[in-house]
Amino acid sequence: MSKLDNPLNIYKLLPKSNCKLCGVATCLAFAAAVIRGDKRLKECPHLENNTIEELEGKIIRQMTPEEHLKQVLVPLKEEIVKVDFSASVKRLGAKLSGDKITIKCLGKDFTVDSKGTVISDCHINVWVIVPLLNYIIRSAGIDPSEKxxxxxxxxxxxxxxxxxxxxxxxxxxxxxxxxxxxxxxxxxxxxxxxxxxxxxxxxxxxxxxxxxxxxxxxxxxxxxxxxxxxxxxxxxxxxxxxxxxxxxxxxxxxxxxxxxxxxxxx
Missing domain, CATH: 3.30.310 (TATA-Binding Protein)
Incomplete structure (x- = not known):
C-alpha cells in the first residue's frame, strides 16, 4: 500500500475492537481523526512500533476547508493586481481610499489593497475574504432587482x-x-x-x-x-x-x- 489517503485505508490496519484506549469512540472514528491530522497512529496501543514507523510516512492528511480556502486565495491575489480600483468603484458599490478600495460588508468597512490584503475593524475570516476578492474581480455590477x-x-x-x-x-x-x-x-x-x-x-x-x-x-x-x-x-x-x-x-x-x-x- 503506497498511500493512506482515506479513513478506510487506515481502518483496515486497526484491530476494530473499539476499545476506546486512543480516546476516540470507535476505530473508524480514530481512522478519520488520523487522516484529519487530529490523531497519530502511535495513539493506538494495539499497533506495533515497526508497523507505525512503516505507515506514518504514507499517510496523506486531508486539508480542512479553511486550509483549502487559503490555497484558493493565492491565485485570487494574483488576479486582483489586474483590477483597476478607480474604475471599479461604481461597479462594486464601493469607494476609493487612496490606492485602496473600501467595501461595506455587513455595514462594516473592509479595505483591500492591490495585493489582496484585507483590513477591517470587524472580525475577518477566510470564508469572507475569498468571496470578497471574487466579488471585486468578477462582479458584473448589476443593481439588485428586489426579487x-x-x-x-x-x-x-x-x-x-x-x-x-x-x-x-x-x-x-x-x-x-x-x-x-x-x-x-x-x-x-x-x-x-x-x-x-x-x-x-x-x-x-x-x-x-x-x-x-x-x-x-x-x-x-x-x-x-x-x-x-x-x-x-x-x-x-x-x-x-x-x-x-x-x-x-x-x-x-x-x-x-x-x-x-x-x-x-x-
Whole structure:
C-alpha cells in the first residue's frame, strides 16, 4: 500500500475492537481523526512500533476547508493586481481610499489593497475574504432587482444547494432557536433592516454581506407543537455579481461571525 489517503485505508490496519484506549469512540472514528491530522497512529496501543514507523510516512492528511480556502486565495491575489480600483468603484458599490478600495460588508468597512490584503475593524475570516476578492474581480455590477429567490434558484448545481442547507441554513436556524436575541444583534451590529414581505414569518430581515448581494432572512418562531422555521433568500441578480461557490462561502463566513457573537452572550 503506497498511500493512506482515506479513513478506510487506515481502518483496515486497526484491530476494530473499539476499545476506546486512543480516546476516540470507535476505530473508524480514530481512522478519520488520523487522516484529519487530529490523531497519530502511535495513539493506538494495539499497533506495533515497526508497523507505525512503516505507515506514518504514507499517510496523506486531508486539508480542512479553511486550509483549502487559503490555497484558493493565492491565485485570487494574483488576479486582483489586474483590477483597476478607480474604475471599479461604481461597479462594486464601493469607494476609493487612496490606492485602496473600501467595501461595506455587513455595514462594516473592509479595505483591500492591490495585493489582496484585507483590513477591517470587524472580525475577518477566510470564508469572507475569498468571496470578497471574487466579488471585486468578477462582479458584473448589476443593481439588485428586489426579487427574492431561494439559493437553489441561483444555480442548477444541486451539490452547492445541499452544502448551503447543511452548512448555513440549518445551523443558523439552530443558532437563532437557542439565542433569539441574535436577530436584534444582526439589526444593531450589522445594520440589518426589518422589512415586510409576502413570506410567512414573524420577522424578515435584510442584510448586506456585500453592497450588491442582499440577503433576506425570514424566521418564524416555534409555536406549541410546531417547530421554528427559517428560510434564506437572495436577490435574483446575486449569481451575476458573485459565483455560486462564493455565495455559499460568504454565508458560511457570516455564520462564523454570528456564532462568535452568540457565544459571547450565551
Amino acid at each position: 427574492w429567490v431561494p439559493f437553489r434558484e441561483l444555480s442548477s448545481d444541486t451539490v452547492w444547494d445541499s452544502f448551503f442547507e447543511q452548512r448555513f441554513e440549518k445551523p443558523l436556524k439552530q443558532l437563532i432557536d437557542s439565542y433569539p436575541d441574535l436577530i436584534e444583534d444582526l439589526i444593531y451590529i450589522f445594520n440589518g433592516k426589518p422589512v415586510e414581505t409576502s413570506f410567512t414569518s414573524d420577522i424578515s430581515l435584510v442584510l448586506y454581506p456585500l453592497p450588491k448581494i442582499p440577503l433576506l432572512i425570514c424566521y418564524k418562531k416555534p409555536e406549541e407543537d410546531l417547530e421554528s422555521k427559517l428560510n434564506v433568500f437572495f436577490d435574483s441578480t446575486a449569481g451575476d455579481n458573485l459565483q455560486i461557490d462564493s455565495i455559499y462561502r460568504l454565508c458560511v463566513g457570516l455564520l462564523v461571525m454570528f456564532q462568535k457573537i452568540s457565544s459571547r452572550h450565551i
